[in-house]
Structures are given as structure tokens and as C-alpha cells.
Amino acid sequence: MRPYFFRSRRGMGFMFLSLDRVGVRHGCTLVLLSFIGFLFSGSAAQAVPLLISEVFYDAESSDDGQVFVELAGAPGMSLDGFRLEGINGFDGGVTTELVLSGVMPENGVFVVADVTGGGVSFVDNADLFLEFDFQNGPDSMVLWSAEDTVLDAVGYGAFSGIQFFAGEGSSAPDARAGSSVARFFADLDTDDNAQDFGVLYAPTPGTAEFLPIPEPGTGLLVGSALGMLALLRRKTKGISPQHVSETVDSI
The missing domain is CATH 2.60.40.1260 (Lamin Tail domain)
Structure with a gap:
């Protein structure tokens, strides 16, 4: 799995792609940190x-x-x-x-x-x-x-x-x-x-994304998000490159 990240109007997210010479072959996980506005004050x-x-x-x-x-x-x-x-x-x-x-x-x-x-x-x-x-x-x-x-x-x-x-x-x-x-x-x-x-x-x-200023008590939420990211990565199933692009564009 090769990690990529992307930016959308709601924040920053990550995806994991397995690539060979014809593109995405083994899977992709998309995780958008859409709750970043609740965790941090301003960017x-x-x-x-x-x-x-x-x-x-x-x-x-x-x-x-x-x-x-x-x-x-x-x-x-x-x-x-x-x-x-x-x-x-x-x-x-x-x-x-x-x-x-x-x-x-x-x-x-x-x-x-x-x-x-x-x-x-x-x-x-x-x-x-x-x-x-x-x-x-x-x-x-x-x-x-x-x-x-x-x-x-x-x-x-x-x-x-x-x-x-x-x-x-x-x-x-x-x-x-x-x-x-x-x-x-x-x-x-x-x-x-x-x-x-x-x-x-x-x-x-x-x-560009600038480093957010954390509010008190956000460490636990960030840790939970990273744990969820790891879990989703293990449960990835194969999707096409077109589906990846359409998913990112829709976020």
C-alpha cells in the first residue's frame, strides 16, 4: 500500500493505493478528516x-x-x-x-x-x-x-x-x-x-493546509481518528482509479 493524501473543500484526507503498471490494483481507503473544524480553531x-x-x-x-x-x-x-x-x-x-x-x-x-x-x-x-x-x-x-x-x-x-x-x-x-x-x-x-x-x-x-491551533482536549479525538484510519486500511477492498477520482471530487 502506498499512502497518498488529498485536499478538498472540507479539509485534508488520506488514501492508500496499491499500484502497478496499470494503476490501482489492490485497494484504496479514503478517510477524510472532515471534523477538523471541530478539533482545531482556524487554519x-x-x-x-x-x-x-x-x-x-x-x-x-x-x-x-x-x-x-x-x-x-x-x-x-x-x-x-x-x-x-x-x-x-x-x-x-x-x-x-x-x-x-x-x-x-x-x-x-x-x-x-x-x-x-x-x-x-x-x-x-x-x-x-x-x-x-x-x-x-x-x-x-x-x-x-x-x-x-x-x-x-x-x-x-x-x-x-x-x-x-x-x-x-x-x-x-x-x-x-x-x-x-x-x-x-x-x-x-x-x-x-x-x-x-x-x-x-x-x-x-x-x-495549502496550515498547521491548525489545537483546542484543549483534542488529543484523544485525534488519536481515535488515527486508530480508525489504521482499521479502515486493513479492511480495504479494490476499487478503480475512476472511482477514486470521483470520490475525491465529491468530498
Whole structure:
């Protein structure tokens, strides 16, 4: 079973897919944390250091004008002079360098979108348009400040002992075509990519989950939810990829 997570208008949920070369084969469990509004008070963007919150590097068809990088940070902060670098997992060389500009929007999420050679982008909610194509994993991405300080880094994919990992802690999973690698909470950074990132079933440029503020007594409810998640995972039965998409869209 491979874990994915998704976002909907009611919150964040998780699903477990078993994949082979033709798609979902052995099952899927969908659990939506729809009661998140009862457990936590608010999920607005907070004044956090600038972080890489989502990376979509492998579209289902052509990557041209489809891929993006999403950043999360304090609303109103200037991004002029900040840089994003793609780091080759084979030799550690810089494959892509993007010089950023602009201001972080009020929702605390900034989307850097790829454009085609003709200047067209198909990315929703984009704030900055540049031409780029970050490589599939295993690779890394590093975020630099205007003062040449490393602010964040994420490595995605399975790195062997001789490959170059430029992320934090252990690597995040490698997303299949059409999915992205994203933080579970855009403002939460434990300095371990494997803990902070998951595979987002459907990319959500310009939309992110921020760490909720827990109210007293919610720990037991959260623990119960996780226990239910584990139980449902064991009782999974096979469903089709189309059913997965329709279920997520209906939530």
C-alpha cells in the first residue's frame, strides 16, 4: 500500500493505493478528516519562515507549461532576489536556477509556474511565470534567500548510497506522473523531508493546509481518528482509479 493524501473543500484526507503498471490494483481507503473544524480553531496562514510547500515536476503528458513550485511564508514579504535551485541526484550539479521576484499574497502561498516557449502557462493561481522543468526524482530542490542563506531544501525519490541528496533528513517520496510532493502542513518544518512531505494525489497550486491551533482536549479525538484510519486500511477492498477520482471530487 502506498499512502497518498488529498485536499478538498472540507479539509485534508488520506488514501492508500496499491499500484502497478496499470494503476490501482489492490485497494484504496479514503478517510477524510472532515471534523477538523471541530478539533482545531482556524487554519489561516501564520508568519512563518519561507518554505517549499509543494512541488509538481511530472505531469501526466508534457511538462511544458504544467509544472510549478509553491512556497509558503509570511503575507507581504518580498521575494525579490530569492532563488530556487534544482540539484541533480546523480552528481550534485545545479540543473535549474530560478531568480524570484514579487510579494507573498495574503493567503501566505506563492506559486511559481512554468511557461511554454510561447509564454503560456496552464497552472492555476500562479504569481510568477518562469520557464523551467525540474527533473524527476531522485533529485533535490534548494531555496536560497537574497543573502545567499539556505532557507529550505527538499529531496524526493529513492537515493542510493552513491547519489547526491541535498534535502533535509531523509528524502520525501517520489510522486507518480500527475501527482505532486507537498507538505502536510505548509508551515511545519521538522528538518526531515520524509516526515514533512507526502505525495498529493491531485496537485493544488495556491492552496495549502496550515498547521491548525489545537483546542484543549483534542488529543484523544485525534488519536481515535488515527486508530480508525489504521482499521479502515486493513479492511480495504479494490476499487478503480475512476472511482477514486470521483470520490475525491465529491468530498
